[in-house]
Amino acid sequence: MKTQRTHYVTTTDGVTIGGTVHGRGRPLVFLHGGIGDGDIDWNRLLEHLTGRFTCHLPSVRGRGLSGDHPDLGPSRQVDDVLAYLDSIGGPAGLVGWSAGANLALGAAARSDAVDAVVLVEPPMRGLMDEREQAVIGDAVARMGELAAEGHLTAAVRAFASGPFNDEEMAVAEDAGYFEATARYVPHLLNMLQQVVAYAGPTAEDPAVLGAISAPVLVLHGSDTMPFYHASARHVAGHIPNAQVREISGAGHAAPLTHPETLAKTFAEFFVAARLAS
Incomplete structure (x- = not known):
């Protein structure tokens, strides 16, 4: 029986948010990181999950199957996640990686339809030290320079070199990750500008987390940057029912380098959360 299909919802401002859907069982909605889209970032985990879960892989506006729109602000993107959750009906688990983890936090704070959440390295920018700010800032600046010259694959590679360690860069290179995501560089630059300019509540705010x-x-x-450790502790410290776990040997790009370990961890957590509810 074919279990892969697509699902679409139209947001209140007229944007179509789409995602591929795989498997059967309890619904899980996966939110991708800043570099890729739903399919590119999560496809390595599917074979380990689709026998037990219905895996929704939506993409943010301007990526994957989703339509584009000038408004890429954090609040608008959380609204998109909520619209997608509402459209599938019933409670769902939510998974987010990096930027997608922050969207998952924003959605979970506003929706009763989210009954359990897994976050893979949510980035709390306010917890970066000066060195980390410089590393990420230089990576973003170099991405912009290379994009202006038309070198999009080199641009996304330059950006990834900030949060990814050397081993992860090699794995991503071998997997064709940078070539696959290069087309999103202009969108990523635009999104980052809007994130920096945004003045509303964020996933870092204790009131949102609480x-x-x-x-x-x-x-x-x-093996990740120290601020991701601090981010995990910050998030867990402000959510009433939260726990932190370390993935041995992983850096920021665990969905690319440790898909089987992540999938096993996800499955155990979501099954236990359902039994406890």
């Missing part, structure tokens, strides 16, 4: 009643698992790699 509004989340669902059980939450925050994952970070053992």
Whole structure:
């Protein structure tokens, strides 16, 4: 029986948010990172999950199957996630990686339809030290320079070199990750500008985190930048029912380098959360 299909919802401002859907069982909605889209970032985990879960892989506006729109602000993107969740009906688990983890936090704070959440290295920008700010800032600046010269694959590679360690860069290179995501560089630059300019509530705010009643698992790699460790502790420290777990040997790009470990961790957490509810 074919289990892959597509699902679409139209947001209140007329944008179509689309995602591929795989498997059968309890619904899980996966939110991708800043570089890729739903399929590119999560496809390595599917074979380990689709026998037990219905895996929704939506993309943010301007990526994957979703339509584009000038408004890429954090609040608008959280609204998109909520529209997608509402459209599938019933409670769902929510998974987010990096920028997608922050969207998952924003959605979980505002929706009773989210009954459990897994976050893979949510980035709390306010917790970066000066060195980390410089590393990420230089990576973004170099991406912009290369994009202006028309070198999009080199541009996304330059950006990834900020949060990814050397081993992860090699894995991503071998997997064709940079070639696959290069087309999103202009969109990523636009989105980052809007994130920096945004002045509303963010996933870093204790009030947002404190509004989340669902059980939450925050994952970070053992070989990642220190601020991701601090981010995990910050998030878990402000959510009533949250726990932190370390993925041994992983850095920021665990969905690319440790898909089987992540999938096993996801499955165990979501099954236990359902049994406890």
